[in-house]
Every structure is written in C-alpha cells, then in structure tokens.
Amino acid sequence: MLDNNQLLRFTTAGSVDDGKSTLIGRLLYDSKSIFEDQLVAIENTSRKKGHEGVDLALFTDGLRDEREQGITIDVAYRYFTTPKRKFIIADTPGHIQYTRNMVTGASTANVATILIDARHGVIEQTKRHAFIASLLNIPHIIVCINKMDLVDFSEKIYNKIVTEFEEIASKLLVTDVRFIPMSALLGDNVVNKSENMPWYQGAPMLHTLETMHISSDINKIDARLPIQTVLRPQREGFLDYRGYAGRVASGILRKGDDITVLPSGFTSKIKSINLHNTELDEAYAPMSVSVTLEDDIDISRGDMIVRSNNKPEPSQDIEVMLCWLNNTSAKPRTKYTVKHTSNEQTAMIKEVVYKYDINTLDRISNNSELNMNDIAKVRIRTTKPLMVDSYRENRTTGSIILIDEATNETVAAGMIV
Structure with missing residues (x-):
C-alpha cells in the first residue's frame, strides 16, 4: 500500500x-x-x-x-x-x-x-x-x-x-x-x-x-532531453547502434516524433527509445533512456533533443535571479563555469540589474556588488548558447549554478527569468 x-x-x-x-x-x-x-x-x-x-x-x-x-x-x-x-x-x-x-x-x-x-x-x-x-x-x-x-x-x-x-x-x-x-x-x-x-x-x-494536495512540478508539455553521453556498445547485435542517452527533463518523447537537435538545429525522427534492453514506445520525465534517430547527426554531451514544434530558443545572454552563495564577493567580468542540465560553458556576469532589500523587498539599483546571501537579477553571457526555459515553467531547464574556475566551489544558484 x-x-x-x-x-x-x-x-x-x-x-x-x-x-x-x-x-x-x-x-x-x-x-x-x-x-x-x-x-x-x-x-x-x-x-x-x-x-x-x-x-x-x-x-x-x-x-x-x-x-x-x-x-x-x-x-x-x-x-x-x-x-x-x-x-x-x-x-x-x-x-x-x-x-x-x-x-x-x-x-x-x-x-x-x-x-x-x-x-x-x-x-x-x-x-x-x-x-x-x-x-x-x-x-x-x-x-x-x-x-x-x-x-x-x-x-x-x-x-x-x-x-x-x-x-x-x-x-x-x-x-x-x-x-x-x-x-x-x-x-x-x-x-x-x-x-x-x-x-x-x-x-x-x-x-x-x-x-495537502500536491500537484507534480514536472513540466508535462515541453519535451526536453539533455544528452549526457553517446552509447556505442561493441557487442553482437549492437555493432551499428548509436544511442543518445540522458534523463528526460520534461514532457514526453515518442517513437516517430519529429525532433530538433539544439543548438545545431538539425532535424530527424526518433527511431527507437530504449530503457536497458527494453524498447519503449514513449519516454517521459524523469526517465533515463537512450534514443536512436533515423538520421546520422553529430550529437554530443550538452546538446538537447526537443520536439520540432516545441523548442526553446538557444541563448547566450540570459537573465537570471541569482542567489550568491560564496563567502567571496562576485568579481566584475570574472569567468565562471555555468552548469545547465548536462551542459557546461564558460560565462561571466555582464550586469547586475538590481538587488533585493530583504527587509522591504524593494529593488536596489546602481549596486553591482554581490556578497554572500545577496539575491539579485543579473544578466549572464555564455561562450556558447544554452537551451533554457523560464524556471517557473520548467525547474530542470530553468536552473543553473555558477562554479569558480579557480577553486571549483559553487558560488551561486540561479533561476532563469
């Protein structure tokens, strides 16, 4: 029970x-x-x-x-x-x-x-x-x-x-x-x-x-499959197998769906969906699966498979509500590693749009310094596009973390606006 x-x-x-x-x-x-x-x-x-x-x-x-x-x-x-x-x-x-x-x-x-x-x-x-x-x-x-x-x-x-x-x-x-x-x-x-x-x-x-009634926080509409790795098993029966493996972040993917690979924009159809040795008709969040496509496309870790009629716009300039977590203040134009689903890119904070005064919840402009526990809206620039949704629509594809490249410490967590 x-x-x-x-x-x-x-x-x-x-x-x-x-x-x-x-x-x-x-x-x-x-x-x-x-x-x-x-x-x-x-x-x-x-x-x-x-x-x-x-x-x-x-x-x-x-x-x-x-x-x-x-x-x-x-x-x-x-x-x-x-x-x-x-x-x-x-x-x-x-x-x-x-x-x-x-x-x-x-x-x-x-x-x-x-x-x-x-x-x-x-x-x-x-x-x-x-x-x-x-x-x-x-x-x-x-x-x-x-x-x-x-x-x-x-x-x-x-x-x-x-x-x-x-x-x-x-x-x-x-x-x-x-x-x-x-x-x-x-x-x-x-x-x-x-x-x-x-x-x-x-x-x-x-x-x-x-x-208390709890509704699922998983987005069931926008199909998103961030790719973690490419599977090429070298064993009998799978010599020509090329599977793109990852955890479905949201939505449902089915055999025969028209898909687009981002950020490249190449299109294809889903040929098969596999979970271990079992072939499935569909996969939905948060299942971890491997999919094959009808066309041979160059796909690697950090890419994302989405349905062609419902896709996010890849973006290098992203607005984020950022919680600064580190003892060391944010440094202007400092390079950070941004992690978004399975994608890692180099990024920097271009601009602090405003900070919040926690006591009054008023917005503070003209203050670009970020200290520990500060909450601010910032603009981030990445070296390559990220496939993002807003956090309120999709918790998985709408969240990021920033990592200090020198210390490898997580310095901030962000919710994409």
Missing part, C-alpha cells in the same frame, strides 16, 4: 534556535517513525548532555560540530512514512551564513515549512526564507509559529504574527500559505492536536502534510 502513496518533499527553514530540528524530531518521535536502536542511542546521548528527557534535535543534527554547538550546519535529510503518505524532510540551517544550504535543501521541495519563534515574530531571516521559497517556486508554505508555550499560548500574539507574515506573502508569488501555532518541544499541534490552544480550529502539522 505504501508503494502507491504519493511522495511529499518538504523543507524546514527559520532563524537560529527557532526549533526546526526539534520540530522534525517531535514529528518522527510522535509518529513512531524512529527505529528502536536510534532511539536508544539518542536517549544515551541526551543523558550524557544532561537532559532530563530525549533531546529531539539530535534526530537530525548528525554532524559532530552540530552536536557540539547545538546548531544545524548541513542539510539533514530524513525519510518516514505514515499510512497515508511517504515523506522526505530536508532540515536546513538557520544561521545566516548557511542560507546557501537552505537554497539547496528547498530546490526540490513541494512544501516549505517556515518556523517563527512566537517571542520574536517575523525577522529578517523569516523574510529571506519566504522570498527564497517564492523564487524556487515552492507552491505551498506552512508557517509554524513555534514556542507558543513561552508566550502562554496567546491567541493575540499568534494573530499578530499571522498579520505580519501575510503582509510579506502579499508581495511574493505564493498562492497557498497556512499557519499553525505549536510547541515542538511539548508536542502541541505537531502530530497531536493541542489541548492548550482550543482557540485554534485547524489541523496539526502532520495531518496537514498528509492531506
């Missing part, structure tokens, strides 16, 4: 000590999704640290530095199932210097859960995480107003925070925002409904996640 359940990916985000790891620990603990040996190990570690009960944050904070400092540094992924659904959780750090990890953890999420400390209300990190969730086109946001036990479960404080966040959400491209007052430490409104907040008539967090 569980194999047929819909998978939901959600990420946690919030400022330092808002209780993200504790919330995930409570979710796993109360839903009985923890193995007995894990529970024993966490109980032993909790006793060594002098805690009276189980330190729920230890279920996700697995790195040694995380346990020593009591903070989350890296993205921690956890998997669990209930009778209604399967889940993948990405527990992301709250420290501002680790905001880049939040971008990584949220990039494939269906739902973003943003935690707010009821004592502090909406702060800068709350606005930053909400903005990133909007940029990443995450369709659902659950705002968890945590630590309600520290404000005497006050409905007035809860309503004030809801109003503050709704003002932010009104400026973002977010359609579904839900609010849950809770105490992750005590378990109020996480798995079980709280008896301390009878004024809250909504469902607890787990029930909300189990019943």
Whole structure:
C-alpha cells in the first residue's frame, strides 16, 4: 500500500534556535517513525548532555560540530512514512551564513515549512526564507509559529504574527500559505492536536502534510532531453547502434516524433527509445533512456533533443535571479563555469540589474556588488548558447549554478527569468 502513496518533499527553514530540528524530531518521535536502536542511542546521548528527557534535535543534527554547538550546519535529510503518505524532510540551517544550504535543501521541495519563534515574530531571516521559497517556486508554505508555550499560548500574539507574515506573502508569488501555532518541544499541534490552544480550529502539522494536495512540478508539455553521453556498445547485435542517452527533463518523447537537435538545429525522427534492453514506445520525465534517430547527426554531451514544434530558443545572454552563495564577493567580468542540465560553458556576469532589500523587498539599483546571501537579477553571457526555459515553467531547464574556475566551489544558484 505504501508503494502507491504519493511522495511529499518538504523543507524546514527559520532563524537560529527557532526549533526546526526539534520540530522534525517531535514529528518522527510522535509518529513512531524512529527505529528502536536510534532511539536508544539518542536517549544515551541526551543523558550524557544532561537532559532530563530525549533531546529531539539530535534526530537530525548528525554532524559532530552540530552536536557540539547545538546548531544545524548541513542539510539533514530524513525519510518516514505514515499510512497515508511517504515523506522526505530536508532540515536546513538557520544561521545566516548557511542560507546557501537552505537554497539547496528547498530546490526540490513541494512544501516549505517556515518556523517563527512566537517571542520574536517575523525577522529578517523569516523574510529571506519566504522570498527564497517564492523564487524556487515552492507552491505551498506552512508557517509554524513555534514556542507558543513561552508566550502562554496567546491567541493575540499568534494573530499578530499571522498579520505580519501575510503582509510579506502579499508581495511574493505564493498562492497557498497556512499557519499553525505549536510547541515542538511539548508536542502541541505537531502530530497531536493541542489541548492548550482550543482557540485554534485547524489541523496539526502532520495531518496537514498528509492531506495537502500536491500537484507534480514536472513540466508535462515541453519535451526536453539533455544528452549526457553517446552509447556505442561493441557487442553482437549492437555493432551499428548509436544511442543518445540522458534523463528526460520534461514532457514526453515518442517513437516517430519529429525532433530538433539544439543548438545545431538539425532535424530527424526518433527511431527507437530504449530503457536497458527494453524498447519503449514513449519516454517521459524523469526517465533515463537512450534514443536512436533515423538520421546520422553529430550529437554530443550538452546538446538537447526537443520536439520540432516545441523548442526553446538557444541563448547566450540570459537573465537570471541569482542567489550568491560564496563567502567571496562576485568579481566584475570574472569567468565562471555555468552548469545547465548536462551542459557546461564558460560565462561571466555582464550586469547586475538590481538587488533585493530583504527587509522591504524593494529593488536596489546602481549596486553591482554581490556578497554572500545577496539575491539579485543579473544578466549572464555564455561562450556558447544554452537551451533554457523560464524556471517557473520548467525547474530542470530553468536552473543553473555558477562554479569558480579557480577553486571549483559553487558560488551561486540561479533561476532563469
């Protein structure tokens, strides 16, 4: 039964000590999704640290530095199932210097859960995480107003925070925002409904996640097959085989389809589609397949097969919403490696069109310096054309990363406008 359940990916985000790891620990603990040996190990570690009960944050904070400092540094992924659904959780750090990890953890999420400390209300990190969730086109946001036990479960404080966040959400491209007052430490409104907040008539967090409708984020219309490699097996029966292998990024490809190879523009028809040793009539995202064509065309890694009646325009000048992730500021006219699907090119940032003020969400012009955690609209010039779609239409072909050629560090992640 569980194999047929819909998978939901959600990420946690919030400022330092808002209780993200504790919330995930409570979710796993109360839903009985923890193995007995894990529970024993966490109980032993909790006793060594002098805690009276189980330190729920230890279920996700697995790195040694995380346990020593009591903070989350890296993205921690956890998997669990209930009778209604399967889940993948990405527990992301709250420290501002680790905001880049939040971008990584949220990039494939269906739902973003943003935690707010009821004592502090909406702060800068709350606005930053909400903005990133909007940029990443995450369709659902659950705002968890945590630590309600520290404000005497006050409905007035809860309503004030809801109003503050709704003002932010009104400026973002977010359609579904839900609010849950809770105490992750005590378990109020996480798995079980709280008896301390009878004024809250909504469902607890787990029930909300189990019943939320999740539509697929895969573009089913635009057929895109980025080529990873060319297969030339030297064995009997395949001596004349030339297959173009890759993972279908979006849409559906069928035998007999008229296709165009980009960026060259050559056209042909799909002769066969193979998955291992099986021939298929069609392939769809996210299948990894090999296709053969009726014509002999020069195709290599980084090229893209698309349907002839539905193709992107190859472009060397691209507008991107960029999240700068590196400690070192962006240098004008510096060469970077841009990775887009299976394509790698040399690129440089031509222009910073504007940056965002995270506190007000206003645009800042005439400021071309990009520092860590800055979010800006930029124009990028590549040495060869990229076959791109906008990120809101296609997450796979609409995203890029920039890599420093000298250090090989990923310095930025971008969503194509």
